[in-house]
Amino acid sequence: MPDICVIGTGPVGATLALALADSGLEVVALDARAQGAILRGDRSLALSHGARLIFDRLGVWTPLAAMPGAVTPITRIDVSQAGGFGTVALDANDVSLPALGYVVSYIALQGALDAALERRRVDVRYGVPVDRVDATPSHARVVPTSGADALAARLAVAADGAGAGLAGIERVRRDYGQVAVIGKVETSTPHGGLAYERFTPDGPIALLPEGGHYAFVWTLAPRRAQELLAMPEDAFVDRFAAGFGRRRSDFVRAWGRRSFPLALEFARPAVARRIVAIGNASQTLHPVAGQGFNVGLRDAWELKRAISASPREAIGTRPMLDAYAARRRPDRWAGIAFTHGLVHLFGTDLPFVRWPRGLGLALLDAIPPLKRTFTRAMLFGA
Numbered sequence: 001m002p003d004i005c006v007i008g009t010g011p012v013g014a015t016l017a018l019a020l021a022d023s024g025l026e027v028v029a030l031d032a033r034a035q036g037a038i039l040r041g042d043r044s045l046a047l048s049h050g051a052r053l054i055f056d057r058l059g060v061w062t063p064l065a066a067m068p069g070a071v072t073p074i075t076r077i078d079v080s081q082a083g084g085f086g087t088v089a090l091d092a093n094d095v096s097l098p099a100l101g102y103v104v105s106y107i108a109l110q111g112a113l114d115a116a117l118e119r120r121r122v123d124v125r126y127g128v129p130v131d132r133v134d135a136t137p138s139h140a141r142v143v144p145t146s147g148a149d150a151l152a153a154r155l156a157v158a159a160d161g162a163g164a165g166l167a168g169i170e171r172v173r174r175d176y177g178q179v180a181v182i183g184k185v186e187t188s189t190p191h192g193g194l195a196y197e198r199f200t201p202d203g204p205i206a207l208l209p210e211g212g213h214y215a216f217v218w219t220l221a222p223r224r225a226q227e228l229l230a231m232p233e234d235a236f237v238d239r240f241a242a243g244f245g246r247r248r249s250d251f252v253r254a255w256g257r258r259s260f261p262l263a264l265e266f267a268r269p270a271v272a273r274r275i276v277a278i279g280n281a282s283q284t285l286h287p288v289a290g291q292g293f294n295v296g297l298r299d300a301w302e303l304k305r306a307i308s309a310s311p312r313e314a315i316g317t318r319p320m321l322d323a324y325a326a327r328r329r330p331d332r333w334a335g336i337a338f339t340h341g342l343v344h345l346f347g348t349d350l351p352f353v354r355w356p357r358g359l360g361l362a363l364l365d366a367i368p369p370l371k372r373t374f375t376r377a378m379l380f381g382a
């Protein structure tokens with residue numbers, strides 16, 4: 001019987017499977033997608049410096065960084081609110097790092113991880129969608145949709161992005177009533193590694209330096225988003241510049257606009273008998289502040305540590321899973337509370353909220369130890 005069955009080899013499941021490659025344990029990974037394919041298109045992921053360290057240790061970072069245009073360092077981040085005072089300037093020099101984070105193409109990252117899984121001869125079975133996991137006291141029974149034979153393992157790891165449907169884990173959902181419009185914009189002057197998080201009355205706009213342009217994520221009410229998606233390019237560029245306001249106005253071109261709905265979803269708790277959910281399957285966060293993917297990667301890394309520290313026969317037992325869940329709780333809840341709090345704090349445009357909000361930003365910027373602590377929490381988690 002395999003020790004671990006990883007369900008889903010997206011970036012988070014693949015990270016776990018790779019991290020376990022030298023553990024001496026028998027690991028099988030199943031993915032619904034065909035080999036070399038990805039689901040739901042490319043996107044620009046904001047990786048923290050901590051995430052880069054994980055990929056470094058797995059031998060994935062060097063080949064990824066060697067792919068032309070796959071990785072763009074973020075050296076500074078400018079946080080501000082439109083129509084109000086108060087800005088925060090985060091700089092990699094302040095925390096003595098080469099970069100605060102990196103913008104990485106999902107397709108490039110997935111390609112580098114898939115290649116590493118193949119190189120390390122991890123047993124990955126593509127084209128195997130999993131229907132459900134049945135738990136018994138001694139093992140998890142992973143049942144494919146196709147009617148193929150079920151697979152038994154000491155522990156099933158749900159890293160399928162969508163979550164608990166597989167696992168019977170309760171999943172809480174809070175719809176934000178907003179959508180994210182994502183796409184690319186070109187500016188007439190180079191970005192120089194500078195990213196922006198700009199809170200506007202319509203919703204937050206993140207600008208992430210990517211190759212020679214910016215990737216953007218703009219959170220909006222669904223009707224506004226539909227209007228923006230339907231606009232011709234020139235009108236959109238003008239509307240984008242007006243929405244972004246004074247911090248930057250040299251937008252010249254935009255392409256690749258599309259949208260996806262936003263909700264906070266989390267498994268409560270992320271473990272059940274013989275199963276654990278990690279990555280987006282454990283928590284799907286609002287994209288503001290780019291935390292979701294990084295929290296998910298830390299799930300994979302900490303689960304690898306918990307598995308490696310367990311005697312083989314204890315893998316997947318309730319005490320082992322509860323200890324893992326307890327260790328992840330502060331970081332997970334900090335990620336959920338931070339992004340959810342930002343959405344609500346900056347989701348209102350009332351003047352009596354704008355003022356204390358500006359004061360908060362100004363204080364964070366003016367008190368170096370506070371700013372360093374905040375920056376470190378963004379880079380490495382709580």
Ligand SMILES: Cc1cc2nc3c(=O)[nH]c(=O)nc-3n(C[C@H](O)[C@H](O)[C@H](O)COP(=O)(O)OP(=O)(O)OC[C@H]3O[C@@H](n4cnc5c(N)ncnc54)[C@H](O)[C@@H]3O)c2cc1C
Pocket residue numbers: 007008009010011012013030031032033039040043044045046128129130131159160161162182217259260278279280281287290292293296
């Ligand atoms: C449209 C879209 C745009 C996004 N844009 C951004 C962005 O701009 N910036 C950002 O930081 N984040 C963005 N995100 C979020 C980001 O993609 C996630 O944080 C990240 O992909 C989570 O990784 P994961 O490995 O947990 O899940 P996923 O990347 O979703 O991977 C899940 C894997 O599980 C497999 N799978 C699914 N179901 C099954 C099943 N039943 N059986 C077997 N295998 C299965 C899939 O094939 C896939 O390989 C976006 C998400 C979406 C959907």
